[in-house]
Amino acid sequence: MTVPSRSVRHPVRVAHLGLGAFHRAHQAWYTQRAGDGSGIAAFTGRSAEAARVLAAQDSVYTLLERGADGDSATLMEVLSEVHDGADLDAWRRVLADPDVGVLTLTVTEAGYRPGSSASSAASSSSAPARVLDGLRARYAADAGGIAVVSCDNLPDNGRVLRDAVLSVAEPGSDLEAWIRSEVSFVSSMVDRITPATTDADREAVRRLTGWDDAAPVVTEPFAEWVLAGSFPAGRPAWEAAGAQFVDDIAPYERRKLWLLNAGHSLLAYEGLAAGHETVAQAVADPALADELELLWSEQRTELPFDAPTVDDALAALRARFGNARIEHRLAQIGTDGSQKLGPRILDPLRSRLAAGREPGRAQLGVLAAWSVHLAGPDVRDPGAAALVERLREAAAPRERAIAVLEALAPDLTDLTDPLAERIAARQQGAHA
Missing domain, CATH: 1.10.1040.10 (N-(1-d-carboxylethyl)-l-norvaline Dehydrogenase; domain 2)
Structure with a gap:
């Protein structure tokens, strides 16, 4: 079977950094289930491979929920664009779009590296530097505020990310002042076991769907997402998919x-x-x-x-x-x-x-x-x-x-x- 035809390509409302299996099983799943027509522009972290594979099948993939009693497959169409994270032109274009109200990140605990040297943190390939680069493009375009949502396993991850981004911004600059006043850094707790996909998993998807999907994701039926923070430019209706919004996430x-x-x-x-x-x-x-x-x-x-x-x-x-x-x-x-x-x-x-x-x-x-x-x-x-x-x-x-x-x-x-x-x-x- 050839790649399934998309039923729709949603306008991009969310940007994401870290195009791994967990994002595609969790935040992407919540965004698709929100049902409000929000699309995601997703960028890879350290390797461009995921973007290459997904782009070859029009950014659609299968999410296989593997319960104790059997499997169920969902065609995921929420990724409207996928990009190599090194494509800075695309990154800046997406973040400068006023219709994009949220940037989510899954870069693992190591991506924040609180103990990194200043030279490492300021590297153009580090997650804080990439976020700063995107925010700089948004500021230059006068596109308004945005919410940046960390989805990694760190306590108070929104504050950790905010501190990391500000640490690589020029102190006293107009950009730093704008970030402090117009950009919110949302903390979130994420939970969904998502093992690495194996060849056996790909074969299971082929048997279940008839599609030779090169980028399926396998996950458990359980999912949880708890968020705390403000969204100055709006957000998908994630609560419709079961996400919780709380005052204290700790x-x-x-x-x-x-x-x-x-x-x-x-x-x-x-x-x-x-x-x-x-x-x-x-x-x-x-x-x-x-x-x-x-x-x-x-x-x-x-x-x-x-x-x-x-x-x-x-x-x-x-x-x-x-x-x-x-x-x-x-x-x-x-x-x-x-x-x-x-x-x-x-x-x-x-x-x-x-x-x-x-x-x-x-x-x-x-x-x-x-x-x-x-x-x-x-x-x-x-x-x-x-x-x-x-x-x-x-x-x-x-x-x-x-x-x-x-x-x-x-x-x-x-x-x-x-x-x-x-x-x-x-x-x-x-x-x-």
Whole structure:
């Protein structure tokens, strides 16, 4: 079957940076389901490949929702334009359009790099610099304000993005003043498990739809989006698709980061060490399932929700993690731990200590498992390059504990001994 004919090409109302599978399963899905005719102009992040593949099939693709009982396929037509992120003319044209009221981003935690050097942050290829470049074009065109929405797993991600963008703007310039007064930076909490698409997934789409889709996206039926902030130039009716708009997003961010994302990190580092490849395989391992429950018991005390609300959230997570039809690869989850473990593990650990509670054994266990992972052969974490070398030279658990805490949490060096105990246990392959 040839590429399905589009039923419509919506006018562009939203720009997006980071044309990956998650965006196409989440923000694009919400925008299409909003049903108000909003189209998206999407730009790639680091690689132009996704734009090349999608452009060859008129920017349409299949979204395969894979539930425990079967699959359902949706033809996605919400991408009106797709571009190589290096196409600055297209980027500036889209951002300068007054009809475009929202810019969303999925550039991963590493894309913000709070610890980056000024030269790196100012690089024309960095996400903050790209946003600034687009805002400069909008300002020059007198196109009015815009909302910039972060959709990455960082606490208060709108503020983080705002600070990053302003850090590369010229201090005291008219552009900086305009950004401060006319551009809103919206924080959002996003949730939808979206594993990397495999050849088997593409074959499943072919059998289900009859279309040889080169860019399908596989995801779970569950989806959540919570947003906090203003939209000076309007927005799609995302609430019609189930999005929530709240005044304080922090509790929702913590619930997601400290339960789902922290659980994923535990299963990734401990599961890979145990020979597992997917979340479902890891959570089916009784020892890992027990460690996961221990982690959740340590994290839940720090959440500002009542017990029934947390119980419901955990029940949903157990079902989602156990869905073996979603092959969420542990290697994919385990990338860039140096960027992820701070908000997922260290922040709730600090909260426990501030409340006078003992540090969580499972919390320390995640750090320990990560340290052992970094000392191994298959590491994908550019932000931890210096730590990797140090860990490979330091075999003693206490030396490794010192290295990890100095790299990630120098304020927590009092935990060196209990972390060393956990590292020793992980080195021996123990979960207890």
